[in-house]
Amino acid sequence: MTATIQSPRSGKDGGKPGAGLIAPKYRRSAASKGNFEMAAWLFMRLSGVVLVVLIFGHLFVNLLVGQGIQAIDFGFVAGKWADPFWQFWDLAMLWLAMLHGTNGVRTIINDYAEKDSTRFWLKIVLYAATTVIIILGTLVIFTFNPCPVDVNGIPLPGGFCPAA
Numbered sequence: 001m002t003a004t005i006q007s008p009r010s011g012k013d014g015g016k017p018g019a020g021l022i023a024p025k026y027r028r029s030a031a032s033k034g035n036f037e038m039a040a041w042l043f044m045r046l047s048g049v050v051l052v053v054l055i056f057g058h059l060f061v062n063l064l065v066g067q068g069i070q071a072i073d074f075g076f077v078a079g080k081w082a083d084p085f086w087q088f089w090d091l092a093m094l095w096l097a098m099l100h101g102t103n104g105v106r107t108i109i110n111d112y113a114e115k116d117s118t119r120f121w122l123k124i125v126l127y128a129a130t131t132v133i134i135i136l137g138t139l140v141i142f143t144f145n146p147c148p149v150d151v152n153g154i155p156l157p158g159g160f161c162p163a164a
Contacts, residue, residue: 040103047100054093078146087141094137102130 062076063069080086105126113119 040107044100044103047096051093051096051100054089054096057089058093074146078144081141081144082146091138091141094141095134098130098134098137102126 062072081090106123109119109122109126113122
């Protein structure tokens with residue numbers, strides 16, 4: 001007598017024709033998340049290419065042009081952020097890096113978090129952290145003042161401005 005070994009993936013079909021095939025666990029409906037996942041996949045590829053250009057441009061300007069790494073200080077950043085071009089450059093680098101990284105971590109959460117509630121809360125924490133960092137980073141770039149003054153109009157110590 002020959003015993004039939006049933007595959008754990010075959011379900012309860014045992015010796016029926018088609019046994020051994022993986023039973024479809026997920027059904028696609030007309031309102032699937034396929035479009036979002038495709039857009040996220042495409043975003044990762046495109047943002048990665050743009051980030052490579054932004055990061056190498058950033059490194060080239062900061063480390064190789066002028067006096068190199070010795071010139072990077074408060075005054076260097078203040079002078080750079082006085083130009084709207086560099087504000088936009090750093091803003092694009094911040095936003096793309098954060099969104100690219102968030103999308104990657106979202107994918108990891110979807111792949112490895114087994115419980116729906118765990119997946120939900122991990123994504124909430126991820127999106128909250130991303131939102132806070134993007135907002136604070138954007139505020140720093142656009143509200144940075146190299147010549148801080150107090151309420152009485154007196155320049156605060158540590159400012160970049162020449163003595164008045």
